[in-house]
Each structure stands twice: as C-alpha cells, then as structure tokens.
Amino acid sequence: xVTIINKTRxxxxxxxxxxxxxxxxxxxTDIKKVNLSIVFCGERxxxxxxxxxxxxxSSTDVLSFPGGEQTYLGDIIISIPNVFKNSIxxxxxxxxxxxxxxxHGFLHLIGYEHKDENSFMIRFQxxxxxxxxxxxx
Numbered sequence: 001x002v003t004i005i006n007k008t009r010x011x012x013x014x015x016x017x018x019x020x021x022x023x024x025x026x027x028x029t030d031i032k033k034v035n036l037s038i039v040f041c042g043e044r045x046x047x048x049x050x051x052x053x054x055x056x057x058s059s060t061d062v063l064s065f066p067g068g069e070q071t072y073l074g075d076i077i078i079s080i081p082n083v084f085k086n087s088i089x090x091x092x093x094x095x096x097x098x099x100x101x102x103x104h105g106f107l108h109l110i111g112y113e114h115k116d117e118n119s120f121m122i123r124f125q126x127x128x129x130x131x132x133x134x135x136x137x
Contacts, residue, residue, distance in 0.1 A: 001034060002019050002036060002037070003038070004018055004019075005038070005039045005040065006040045007039060007040060007042070007045060008040055008041060008042055010080075011040065011080045018038060018102065021099055021102055021132060022102070022106070025102075025103060025128065028128055028131075029107075031073065031110060033070070033071055033072065034073075035067075035071055035072045036067070036072070036074055036075065036106075036109065037074075037075045038075075038105075039076070039078070041077060041078070043059040043079050043081050043082060045077075045079070046059055046060055046063060046077055046078075046082070049077055050063060053065070060079065060082065061082040061086055061101050062078050062104055063076070063077040063105070064076050064105045064108035064109050066108075066111075067109075073109050074109040076105035076109065077105075078098075078105065083097050083098050083101055086101075099132060100125065100126075100129050103125050103128050103129055103132075104125055107124065107125055112124070
C-alpha cells in the first residue's frame with residue numbers, strides 16, 4: 001500500500017500516477033515489502049527534516065527514510081517547489097522530474113547509494129525513468 005500525503009495547499013498530486021510508478025518500481029526491483037509513504041511538502045518542511053536528520057541546514061528535493069519493519073519499506077519526502085526548480089533548471093517537464101525524484105527516493109529506500117551523477121544508482125534511475133515514461137534512448 002502506498003500512503004500519499006500532500007502537505008501543500010498549492011499543489012495537486014495525481015495519486016494514481018504515483019501508485020502506478022511505485023508498483024512499477026516494486027516489480028523492477030523485486031521488492032516484496034508492500035507499504036511505504038510519500039509526503040509532498042514545501043521547502044521549509046523538507047529543510048527542517050534535512051537539518052534534523054542530516055545536519056544540513058538547506059532545502060533539498062527528496063529525502064528517504066528506510067522503514068524498520070519487515071513489511072514497511074519507509075518514507076519518501078519530496079519538496080514540490082524544489083522539483084519545479086529542478087525541472088526548470090534541467091529543462092525537463094515537471095512530471096518527468098517528479099517521477100525522477102520518486103524513483104531516486106525509492107532506490108535509496110532499498111539500499112542504493114551514489115557519490116556522483118555517474119554512479120550506478122543514477123544510471124539505473126535514469127534507465128527506470130525512461131522505461132516507465134516510454135522514452136527512447
């Protein structure tokens with residue numbers, strides 16, 4: 001089950017697309033844990049979490065908190081304003097960037113790490129994004 005929480009008043013979230021992406025990710029990564037939550041928030045909310053849990057006093061686009069229970073995968077927190085900023089900076093559609101950060105957060109939940117933009121995790125993330133959105137190389 002995917003619990004989706006929208007803490008923003010300004011932004012609408014297409015929950016069915018998010019659930020479809022999470023189910024795709026579970027299938028592609030052979031994950032059996034069935035529960036996770038995704039929280040959509042503003043910059044202040046994610047900055048507070050980033051400061052409290054990572055000692056970084058800055059806003060970010062996505063944070064992941066792996067779950068401790070056998071059936072609970074964890075929590076993904078996404079700053080919608082930062083996703084918009086990323087999409088403008090990278091010149092990609094907002095929806096594509098939103099999917100990218102969800103995939104990114106999911107991969108962190110299942111143990112992937114990255115040191116730079118050329119790491120296996122980032123390449124895998126982009127491969128999954130292209131497959132999910134039907135983009136060709």
